[in-house]
Amino acid sequence: MSVQIRLTQGPLATWPDTPYAQGSGARIVFDGVVRPTEDGEKIQGLHYEAYRPMAEQQLEIIGQELLETHGLIAMDIEHSIGLVPNYKCSFRLVIDSKHRKEGLAAMDEFINRLKQDVPIWKSAK
Amino acid sequence: MSVQIRLTQGPLATWPDTPYAQGSGARIVFDGVVRPTEDGEKIQGLHYEAYRPMAEQQLEIIGQELLETHGLIAMDIEHSIGLVPNYKCSFRLVIDSKHRKEGLAAMDEFINRLKQDVPIWKSAK
Amino acid sequence: MPQYTILLFGPAAAAITMDRVVIQSAELCSADQLKVLMIQQFPALDVYLDAGRLAVNQSFVIGETIISTSDETALITMVSGG
Amino acid sequence: MPQYTILLFGPAAAAITMDRVVIQSAELCSADQLKVLMIQQFPALDVYLDAGRLAVNQSFVIGETIISTSDETALITMVSGG
Numbered sequence: 201m202s203v204q205i206r207l208t209q210g211p212l213a214t215w216p217d218t219p220y221a222q223g224s225g226a227r228i229v230f231d232g233v234v235r236p237t238e239d240g241e242k243i244q245g246l247h248y249e250a251y252r253p254m255a256e257q258q259l260e261i262i263g264q265e266l267l268e269t270h271g272l273i274a275m276d277i278e279h280s281i282g283l284v285p286n287y288k289c290s291f292r293l294v295i296d297s298k299h300r301k302e303g304l305a306a307m308d309e310f311i312n313r314l315k316q317d318v319p320i321w322k323s324a325k
Numbered sequence: 326m327s328v329q330i331r332l333t334q335g336p337l338a339t340w341p342d343t344p345y346a347q348g349s350g351a352r353i354v355f356d357g358v359v360r361p362t363e364d365g366e367k368i369q370g371l372h373y374e375a376y377r378p379m380a381e382q383q384l385e386i387i388g389q390e391l392l393e394t395h396g397l398i399a400m401d402i403e404h405s406i407g408l409v410p411n412y413k414c415s416f417r418l419v420i421d422s423k424h425r426k427e428g429l430a431a432m433d434e435f436i437n438r439l440k441q442d443v444p445i446w447k448s449a450k
Numbered sequence: 451m452p453q454y455t456i457l458l459f460g461p462a463a464a465a466i467t468m469d470r471v472v473i474q475s476a477e478l479c480s481a482d483q484l485k486v487l488m489i490q491q492f493p494a495l496d497v498y499l500d501a502g503r504l505a506v507n508q509s510f511v512i513g514e515t516i517i518s519t520s521d522e523t524a525l526i527t528m529v530s531g532g
Numbered sequence: 533m534p535q536y537t538i539l540l541f542g543p544a545a546a547a548i549t550m551d552r553v554v555i556q557s558a559e560l561c562s563a564d565q566l567k568v569l570m571i572q573q574f575p576a577l578d579v580y581l582d583a584g585r586l587a588v589n590q591s592f593v594i595g596e597t598i599i600s601t602s603d604e605t606a607l608i609t610m611v612s613g614g
Contacts (some may be wrong), residue, residue, distance in 0.1 A: 225360045254608075276602075321542025375459075404531060439531055444459060448461075
């Protein structure tokens with residue numbers, strides 16, 4: 201059981217190529233993708249700013265908690281910092297679990313927690 | 326709005342590299358991974374057999390229906406036929422949607438329907 | 451006398467080591483009647499027919515549907531993809 | 533006389549174009565008291581403090597928590613990652 205955290209400068213790679221965790225029967229991946237409009241206005245991209253040590257710590261806390269409560273096998277969490285152009289990935293969550301049910305539930309919960317408790321702010325560019 | 330269906334001989338590629346669909350803000354990917362035990366017995370892999378024309382048709386019907394009811398942008402569905410060794414991917418579902426909520430709901434529903442109405446059978450090898 | 455060919459897959463095909471069965475009937479059958487005849491003529495399929503559904507021309511049909519002998523008919527036992 | 537430095541980020545930092553504020557206090561403050569002083573001394577932060585929480589040494593604290601001037605203190609306004 202492991203949780204990996206990365207804050208990465210700029211857009212995330214197309215695919216992290218993390219091998220399936222030992223025992224995984226279901227991998228669920230979420231990619232948050234920057235859309236070309238924000239509040240109805242055309243944008244070039246989104247700029248992400250983090251309170252970095254706390255953001256990393258919060259991601260780790262939430263990840264470990266969900267790993268335990270949902271009995272997951274592994275979680276890989278990556279979030280962009282700085283400018284992410286339209287159509288690029290700014291956030292990726294990879295969950296390996298035995299079965300899909302716990303993975304889907306954990307994914308929904310993780311993203312809710314991210315959008316509530318992780319000190320990262322976006323602004324339109 | 327589009328649904329892509331593929332039945333592929335053997336294990337699926339590590340990653341399909343399908344570009345994000347236009348307008349996608351959330352991509353959710355599900356990988357079904359073969360585990361080294363089945364009903365407590367060690368296995369080498371799983372063999373998948375399909376009633377091919379009907380399986381393709383059912384996947385298409387379910388995909389189109391969920392695309393519409395959940396307002397998704399695109400769906401890419403791939404399932405293995407034949408032998409898939411342990412630790413390899415036998416089924417992949419890629420859902421692009423504006424927001425994650427409808428994508429997560431559609432994913433859960435799709436897999437339930439797959440396991441009920443799509444004529445594909447596995448046997449341990 | 452109508453004669454039906456029913457495609458088999460997965461566990462049902464393995465159980466009788468045949469990928470199809472030919473069923474003799476006195477008259478045109480509904481899906482439910484065809485399942486009864488299948489059990490009579492191939493008792494080993496009994497366990498699979500319980501939770502099995504018939505598909506006609508690649509679509510599931512309800513029990514009352516009358517099946518033509520020229521339809522492509524298949525027994526879809528409990529599936530296990532994914 | 534205690535003097536607090538509070539880190540700012542995102543919209544709050546942009547609103548006053550400062551990445552931290554220094555707050556003067558008559559005595560050691562709780563998190564809630566510190567927020568009141570912040571509004572008094574930086575009225576432009578009012579709107580951000582409403583839904584904002586204070587973090588001390590990179591952890592959220594409840595309103596009653598007494599904050600030491602040597603703690604790393606930050607205002608976490610409504611976040612928007614993802």
